[in-house]
Amino acid sequence: MGFKTLLSIPPDYDHNFPPLGTPALSAYLKKNGMACAQTDLNIAYRGFIPDNFFSDKLEGRCYSAFLPRDESSRSGQLPYGNHTNSSFYFCERLLSSEYLWRYLEDRDENTFYKFYETSGILDRLKKDDIGLFGISVISPTQAIASLTLGLLIKKHLPHIHVTIGGQWVTLYRDAILEKKELFRCFDSMIVFEGESALLELARRLETKRDISSIPNVIEGFRKKTVSVPIFRATSDEDMNSLPCPNFDGLPLREYNGCNDGRISLTYETSRGCYWSKCAYCVDLPLPKPSYRRKDPKLVAKDMRQLKERYGAKYLLFGDPGLSPRQMREISEEILKDGVEMEWWTMARLDPGFDRKLFELAHKAGLRQVNFGFESANDRVCKLLDKGNYRDRSSRIIKDCALSGIKVDLQTMIGLPDENFQDGLDTVDFLVSHKEFIDNTTFNTYYLTPFNFVHQNPEKYGIEYDKDKSLPFGFFIPFKNKRGMDKDQAELLQKIYHSMVSAKTRRETAGIC
Numbered sequence: 262m263g264f265k266t267l268l269s270i271p272p273d274y275d276h277n278f279p280p281l282g283t284p285a286l287s288a289y290l291k292k293n294g295m296a297c298a299q300t301d302l303n304i305a306y307r308g309f310i311p312d313n314f315f316s317d318k319l320e321g322r323c324y325s326a327f328l329p330r331d332e333s334s335r336s337g338q339l340p341y342g343n344h345t346n347s348s349f350y351f352c353e354r355l356l357s358s359e360y361l362w363r364y365l366e367d368r369d370e371n372t373f374y375k376f377y378e379t380s381g382i383l384d385r386l387k388k389d390d391i392g393l394f395g396i397s398v399i400s401p402t403q404a405i406a407s408l409t410l411g412l413l414i415k416k417h418l419p420h421i422h423v424t425i426g427g428q429w430v431t432l433y434r435d436a437i438l439e440k441k442e443l444f445r446c447f448d449s450m451i452v453f454e455g456e457s458a459l460l461e462l463a464r465r466l467e468t469k470r471d472i473s474s475i476p477n478v479i480e481g482f483r484k485k486t487v488s489v490p491i492f493r494a495t496s497d498e499d500m501n502s503l504p505c506p507n508f509d510g511l512p513l514r515e516y517n518g519c520n521d522g523r524i525s526l527t528y529e530t531s532r533g534c535y536w537s538k539c540a541y542c543v544d545l546p547l548p549k550p551s552y553r554r555k556d557p558k559l560v561a562k563d564m565r566q567l568k569e570r571y572g573a574k575y576l577l578f579g580d581p582g583l584s585p586r587q588m589r590e591i592s593e594e595i596l597k598d599g600v601e602m603e604w605w606t607m608a609r610l611d612p613g614f615d616r617k618l619f620e621l622a623h624k625a626g627l628r629q630v631n632f633g634f635e636s637a638n639d640r641v642c643k644l645l646d647k648g649n650y651r652d653r654s655s656r657i658i659k660d661c662a663l664s665g666i667k668v669d670l671q672t673m674i675g676l677p678d679e680n681f682q683d684g685l686d687t688v689d690f691l692v693s694h695k696e697f698i699d700n701t702t703f704n705t706y707y708l709t710p711f712n713f714v715h716q717n718p719e720k721y722g723i724e725y726d727k728d729k730s731l732p733f734g735f736f737i738p739f740k741n742k743r744g745m746d747k748d749q750a751e752l753l754q755k756i757y758h759s760m761v762s763a764k765t766r767r768e769t770a771g772i773c
Contacts, residue, residue: 264467266290266459267386268299268395271406272306272373273347277517278577279508281527282397282427282455288507289456295463298389299510302410303403305380310372315345324370327354346372347402353733355405356440365409365446373406377413386418393463396447398427401735411446422466424478426451426459432546432711434479436732444481453477453550454498454532500532500555505563508571518575525575526567530560530591534581536609538646539633540721541676544581546711554587561594564602578606582633585613592618592625605629610654619664629667629699632658637690638683641676644721646713651690662697670698675706675750677714677721678743684753692760703757705750708737 268283283299290297315328328345345351355361364371368378377383386394394414398407411423424447430437431452437443449472451458458477465472473480508526518525533552534545542549567573580587583606595602603626608614610632619627634654636642642649662668672691674684691701708714714721715737725739745753 263296264392264463265390266295266297266393266395266463267389267391268297268397269382269410270299270301270303270397271403271410272303272376273402273406274303274400276304276307276515278525278527279511279513279516280397280399281506281529281579282399283395284506284508284511284527285503285529286395286397286455286459287509288504290460290463291507292504293460295460297463300382300385301511302376302380302382302406304512304515306373306376306406309376314372322370323360324355324364327351327358327360346405349401349735352401352404353731353735356733357731362442365405365412371405371409373409374413377410382410383413383417386414386421391421393422393424393466395459396423396425396427398425398429401429401733404429404733408443408446415446415448422449422462423447424449424451424459424462426455433733438479439732448481450479450481451477452479456498456503497532497551497553500553501559503555505566508567513571518577523574524572525577526571526573527579528563528567528576529579530555530557530583530587531580535584536582536611536648538648540645540713541673541706541709542712543709546709547713547716554584557587557590557594560591561598561600564595564600564604565598568600568602574602576602576604578604580607582607582609582611584608585611585618588614588622588627589618592622592627595625596621600626602626603628605631607631607633609633610649610657612653612657614657614660616660616664619661619666623665627666629669630661631669631671632661634670635673636676636679636683637687638679641679641683644678645676651686655690655694658694658697662699667699668697669700669702671702671704673704673706674753675741675745675747677706677723677741679706679741679745680743681745681749681753684745684750685756688753688757688760691757692764695761695764701757703754705747705754708739709735710737 268286270280270283274280279301287297287299328351355364366374368374396407396411398404407425411425414421414423430450434450434452437450449462454477458475461475462472462478465475472478506528513519513524514522516525531552531554533550535552537545537549537552564576567576605628608630634649635647636649637651637654639650658668670691672687674687691698708723708725714723718724722743723739723741725737728734
C-alpha cells in the first residue's frame with residue numbers, strides 16, 4: 262500500500278470553520294503521489310468533558326497552581342468550565358513546571374489523555390499502518406493536548422515518526438529547542454511553511470534516508486547523544502503551485518459555520534501581508550514571510566472545485582489582508598467563471614478600496630469584510646505604522662456598507678502610547694458611524710512576543726520584564742508608560758456601549 266501519512270488537528274481550538282493547515286498539506290502530498298489522510302480530533306473532543314470537571318477534580322491538587330483564579334472568589338473555587346487545561350495561562354505555566362511530565366500521563370486529571378484513550382486514535386494508527394503522524398498546532402491552547410498525544414504515540418507505537426508543525430511551533434521554536442526533553446513527544450518539528458518540508462520528510466522516511474538536511478525540518482533528540490539539530494530555511498512556497506485544499510476526512514457538517522446544511526470552508530488567496538508594517542501584529546510574528554498571491558484565475562478554479570466536491574456555499578478567506586488589487590481581480594474572475602459562492606475576508610482600510618470595487622466584489626459574492634481598524638486616532642495609528650487615517654477610514658467604511666457588504670471592525674483599546682483622550686476619539690468615531698457598522702469587536706491591547714513592539718518597547722512607550730521563567734508566554738504583562746491602563750480601557754468600552762445604546766433608543770423613538 263506504500264508509505265502512509267496521517268495529519269491531525271488536536272484540541273482545544275475553535276469550532277467555527279475547519280482549519281486550513283491539514284487540508285492544504287494533505288492536498289500537496291496527494292498531488293505529489295503520497296498517501297495521506299487527516300482527522301479532526303478537536304471536533305471529536307467537543308463535549309467530551311463533564312461540566313465543572315476542573316473545579317471538582319483539581320481543587321487543592323498540584324495542578325491547580327497553574328490555573329488562573331478569580332481573585333474576588335472567597336471560596337477559592339476554580340471558576341472555569343471545560344476548557345481550563347487549554348487556557349493560555351495554564352499552558353505556558355505547565356510547560357515550564359516540574360509537573361509537566363506527570364500531567365501529560367495523568368489519566369485522572371489530564372482530560373486529553375482520557376480522550377485519546379477512548380478515541381481509537383492508537384488503533385487507527387496501527388490498523389492503517391501509518392508511518393508518519395503530523396500534529397498541527399495552531400494555537401497555544403493546543404500545546405498540552407499535542408504533547409500528550411505525541412507522548413502517547415511514542416510510548417505505544419514508537420516506530421511511527423511523529424512531527425509537529427503550525428504557527429505555535431514556529432513562534433516558539435527557540436523555546437522548544439531550549440527545552441530539549443520535549444522531543445520525547447515527537448521526532449521532528451516543521452517550522453514556517455510546511456508543504457515542501459512535509460513532502461520531503463515523508464519521502465525520506467519511506468526510503469529510510471537521513472532527514473537532517475531537509476529545509477524547515479528540525480530533527481529531534483531521541484538518540485542517546487544529544488546534538489544540535491540541523492535547520493535549513495527554505496524559500497517561500499509558490500502559491501500557484503499549491504493545489505486546491507483537500508478536506509476529505511473532516512466532518513464538514515459538524516463545524517459551527519455550517520448553518521442549515523450550508524458547508525463553510527476556509528481558503529487563502531495569498532500568504533504574508535502586503536503591508537507588513539503593523540508594529541503589534543499577532544498573526545505574522547517576526548521574521549515575517551514574503552507576500553505572495555495566487556493567480557486569480559486559479560482562485561476561481563479552486564472555488565468551483567470546492568463547491569463541486571464538497572457542496573461549499575461559503576468561504577472564509579484567511580489572508581492576513583486581502584489587497585484591493587486581489588479583491589478586484591478575484592471578483593472579476595469569479596464573475597467570468599460563473600462561480601456562485603458567498604465569501605468573507607479580512608482587509609486593511611486601504612485607500613485602494615472604493616464604492617465601485619466593493620460593488621463589484623458584492624456582485625461576485627463578498628458578503629462581509631473584517632477590517633483591522635484598531636483606532637480612529639491618527640497619531641496612534643502613525644506610531645504603530647498602521648497606515649490608517651480617520652477621514653479615509655470613514656470613507657471606506659461607508660463605501661463598503663452602502664455596497665451591501667457587512668462591515669466588521671476589529672478595535673483595540675489601550676494601544677501603546679494611547680491615552681484616554683485618544684481612546685475617546687475611537688469611541689466617538691464608532692458611535693457616529695454606527696449605521697454603517699454591522700459589528701464592532703473590542704480588544705484590550707496585549708503585548709505578544711516577536712513583533713516590533715516586543716523588540717523595541719522604548720520606541721512605543723511601554724516597558725516589560727523579560728521574564729525567562731515563562732519562555733512559552735503569549736500574553737506578556739507590560740506598563741503603558743504614557744498611555745492608559747486596563748481600567749481606563751475597560752471604562753472606554755463601557756462608555757461606547759452606553760452611547761450606542763442611547764443612540765439606538767433615540768433613533769427608535771424618532772429623536773434626532
